[in-house]
Amino acid sequence: MRPPLDPILIHITPNFGIHWYGVLIITGVMLGALYAAWRAQQDGENPEHVWNGLVVAIILAIIGARLYHIFSEPRGGMMGWSYYRQHPIEALYIWQGGLGIYGAIAGGALGVLLYAWRARLRPLQWLDYGAPGLALGQAIGRWGNFINQELYGPPTNLPWGLIIDPEHRIAPYNDLTTYPPDTLFHPTFLYESLWCLLVFIALAVIAHKWKDRLLEGDIFLGYIIGYPLGRFFIEYLRPDAWMIGPIAAAQLFAILCVVGGVVLLVVRHVRAQATTPVAETAEAMPDLESSPEPEA
Numbered sequence: 001m002r003p004p005l006d007p008i009l010i011h012i013t014p015n016f017g018i019h020w021y022g023v024l025i026i027t028g029v030m031l032g033a034l035y036a037a038w039r040a041q042q043d044g045e046n047p048e049h050v051w052n053g054l055v056v057a058i059i060l061a062i063i064g065a066r067l068y069h070i071f072s073e074p075r076g077g078m079m080g081w082s083y084y085r086q087h088p089i090e091a092l093y094i095w096q097g098g099l100g101i102y103g104a105i106a107g108g109a110l111g112v113l114l115y116a117w118r119a120r121l122r123p124l125q126w127l128d129y130g131a132p133g134l135a136l137g138q139a140i141g142r143w144g145n146f147i148n149q150e151l152y153g154p155p156t157n158l159p160w161g162l163i164i165d166p167e168h169r170i171a172p173y174n175d176l177t178t179y180p181p182d183t184l185f186h187p188t189f190l191y192e193s194l195w196c197l198l199v200f201i202a203l204a205v206i207a208h209k210w211k212d213r214l215l216e217g218d219i220f221l222g223y224i225i226g227y228p229l230g231r232f233f234i235e236y237l238r239p240d241a242w243m244i245g246p247i248a249a250a251q252l253f254a255i256l257c258v259v260g261g262v263v264l265l266v267v268r269h270v271r272a273q274a275t276t277p278v279a280e281t282a283e284a285m286p287d288l289e290s291s292p293e294p295e296a
Helices: 020-042 048-070 088-092 101-119 123-141 143-147 188-209 218-237 249-284
Strands: 008-013 016-019
Touching: 008 020, 016 020, 020 048, 020 123, 020 143, 048 101, 048 123, 101 123, 123 143, 123 188, 123 218, 143 188, 188 218, 218 249
Parallel strands: none
Antiparallel strands: 008 016
């Protein structure tokens, strides 16, 4: 399969236009926010907080995503810190690509926390509303990588392999003597998109069916565990991965997120179970001070 579309949806000038990548990201963000607003309304909360907080979350998510990319060192000739420290002004050129999802998650979560603090909301509750929508947005936004002919993996003989035009290939796959023009590559973007869709469905079902058993923050922790778990294995298929020693940076962050998320989830629920019987016992005990005096 080959990307059928021009990456630029609308050409405004020869060097500027509206890109499919941006349209798909915005579509994913809006659909994710619609889900979060619906969940808030189901709980009797004001869904307007989702739209108000979304502005802050998006701004900080873009900043975080860009910083992650700037300070990374991707392989395959992709631009990273070695390039941007010599061309600092180009660090602002986000339209040329280069956004890291872990930076976006950190920045977006910080935006939610800041808005919740300002609006005097419970931050974990609103992070729970947003987490499934974040996964949905990622599932949609990843298709921008398909149109841009990026985020592909090594060669494959599988029938769903991608044909990547030579001008979009990175080293070592840009050697046409070894990898001819009709070479098929793993659609890594598709694997991540499907995984994110699965994470969205799982979190949405859990939030609906087991609502009474959850603590505030559990759904957000579910995302912190779920998305990186899949990303860890998908990263093996990325030739442009930023490596820290023998391991990809995204895999290292995934391990930290999964382990940290599981530990937090378990500890929170163990503590909740340890305190609940005490509270119930206290409620069940008779009020000795108000008990009538025994007759002599």
